[in-house]
Amino acid sequence: MKGDEPKLIIVEAAAGYGKTSTAYEVLHKYANIEMDIxxxxxxxxKDRSANTFRYLLLSHIDRDFDIQLKNDIVIKNIKNGRIPLIIDGFDELLSKDLDEGKQDTAFGEVETMLSTIADLLTNRAKVVLTSRKTAIFSGPSFAEWYNNQKEAHSTFSLIRYQLDSPTIEQWLPNGRKQKLPFADSSSVSNPVLLSYLRYCDDKDFKKSVKTPDELIDNFFSFMLRREMERQNLPLSPSEQRKIFSHLACIFGGYGITADARSRVKEQIGEIAYDVIANYASSSQDIDNITNSLTNHALLDRKGCSNVGFINDFIFGLLLKDSIIEDGTNPMYHEFHQSTPNSYLAKAILASSILGEETKSSFWECLKKECKLYSEGQFWADILLKGETKHELSSLYISDCTLAKKFIGNSEEPLKQCTFANVKFSNCVFDEAGLHRCYFISCTFDNCQSINEDLALIFMDCDFYNCDSWIKGYPQDDATEDICLPDNEKEESLEVKILQKYLKVDNRNRRMKMISKVREEFLDNSKEFHKCFERLVSKKLLCCNGDKSFLTDEGFTYITSKL
Structure with missing residues (x-):
């Protein structure tokens, strides 16, 4: 956040991993700076209204600043760096197109919002965005948008941070860490659970660490028992959890993450009327109990007048409860059918820490209750079943770690899917279930083939800037001197590839996504692959994940050929 140049800072993380906490910490740091900022x-x-990002920005300006202070004065100070802009939950405004795998359509919507932000990024402006990890910011469309901004003489810098999952060592003292019975300690590497395990008393800790499912149940029981004391709620923990699982189902069906407090209260009153009525008395009538549930610890105020779930992790677990338990109810089934994939993703990620039986049950219920599109289905298979189980095409999976998974299924293969900057650890690959897939800047730690004798026979994948899980494959083709090509055709291909990294003036360089460059040479894919690897080995191109750049040597070489 320091410096005089304009900056766009993007903070990405999974549900419950600290995006909002990071945003508030940035706000807190500014509050402690003694200067005119x-x-x-x-x-x-995302509530029931369909407001544009620009409208929301102007609404915040009107609300946060004196009504007599005109919008253009505030915007001028944003551009000058005196009013930094912190935007938490940028992904909440994304439409259903992203859920359905329509990346180009979805990015068209995102581009409008980003262009509004880019217009502010002049002089000393600072803008911070937090967002769940999506293909939007790691995909080629965003890289192209940023390149276009630079070509249009925008001067802002782009900085991306990804918040990784916390470790038990960072949160728990040794005494408690050693008592955890989980074979895979990463199963509880979630800030919400680690906070509970760190601060609960010894009695609750002993009850919670037997199995992942008991940990979740005891965590909810702890929270809900506390509400019975704090608000004198007469409802049992199981009754409270059922009410909020129904509320999560309704939020998912409407595609909202928050709603007006009055509507949330009304909704709770409708879905829990019979239960609440059983506990109503002269000292606590129905309205009083309903009001207490609307003030529940599982809910939080969002903005001025809206209420939503306290975080995505809690929302995801409660939505999972509803999908498993409420399928026979026609009303809730209809809500499940309407729930966007981005909301289902929160339930899938939150449920990935549970026991195998519960995960398998949830996976089966997802098939019956919900409409999963390609990427959502991939993550449901991987996180809940530990293997790919559906035929899927043209996926783009990036910037993640897959551990102890089975990748590829000969009966339900992955076709023309791209894995970029993915860390595979202790995974097993079925080459017969991977058709023309691409691995870009990936790592393979202790991975193997499901059938080593047949692995090379069925291998039909290309590897860019990385080796494969098979030792010695692919063989190093980059032995030729790039400056002395064997023939004019080879030199022509080199020039065509390197030219993609020059702007239209042929004088300035630009970053390109490897996956995007590859698409432009599909008719000559084998030759392109060999040539690209040779360019990298000769240090004319350098790679960072799916991103690739011209080196100084590469720039000198290509300009000499033009």
Whole structure:
């Protein structure tokens, strides 16, 4: 956040991993700086209205600043760096197109929002965005948008941070860490659970560490028992959890993450009327109990007047409860059918820490209750079943770690899928279930083939800037001197590839996504692959994940050929 140049800072993380906490920490740091700086904090929540990002920005300006202070004065100070803009939950405004795998359509919508932000990024402006990890910011469309901004003489810098999952060592003292019975300690590497395990008393800790399912149940029981004391709630923990699982189902069906407090209260009153009525008395009538549930610890105020779930992890677990338990109810089944994949992803990720039986049950219920599109189905298979189980095409999976998974299924293969900057650890690959897939800048730690004798026979994948899980494959083709090509055709291909990294003036370089460059040479894919690897080995191109750049040597070489 320091420096005089304009900056767009993107913070990405999975549900419950600290995006909002990071945004508030940035806000807190500004509050402690003794200078004439006053940030705007925008917490975006998808409610029932269809407001544009620009409208929301102007609404925040009107609300946060004196009504007599005109919008253009505030915007001028944003551009000058005196009013940093912190936007939490940028992904909340994304449409259903992204869920359905329509990346180009979805990015068209994102591009409008980003262009509004880019217009502010002049002089000393600072804008911070937090977002769940999506293909939007790691995909080729975003890289192309940023390149276009630079070509249009925008001067802002782009900085991306990814918040990784916390470790038990960072959160728990040795005494408690050693008592965890989980074979895979990463199963509880979630800030919400680690906070509970760190601060609960010894009695609750002993009850919670037997199995992953008991950990979740005891965590909810602890929270809900506390509400019975704090608010004198007469409802049992199981009754409270059922009410909020129904509320999560309704939020998912409407595609919202928050709603007006009055509507949330009304909704709770409708879905829990019979239960609440059983406990109503002269000292606590129905309205009083309903009001207490609307003030529940599982809910939080969002913005001025909206209420939503306290975080995505809690929302995801409660939505999972509803999908498993409420399928026979026609109303809830209809809500499940309407739930966007981005909301289902929160339930899938939150449920990935549970026991195998519960995960398998949830996976089966997802098939019956919900409509999963390609990427959502991939993650449901991987996180809940530990293997790919559906035929899927043209996926783009990037910037993640897959551990102890089975990749590829000969009966339900992955076709023309791209894995970029993925860390595979202790995975097993079925080459017969991988048709023309691409691995870009991936790593393979202790991985193997399901059938080593047949692995090379069925191998039909290309590897860019990385080796494969098979030792010695692919063989190093980059032995020729790039400056002395064997023939004019080879030199022509080199020039064509390197030219993609020059701007239209042929004088300035630009970053390109390897996956995007590859698509432009599909008719000559084998020759392109060999040539590209040779360019990298000769240090004319350098790679960082799916991103690739011309080196100084590469720039000198290509300009000499033009």
């Amino acid at each position: 006053r940030p705007i904090f925008m917490k975006l929540e």
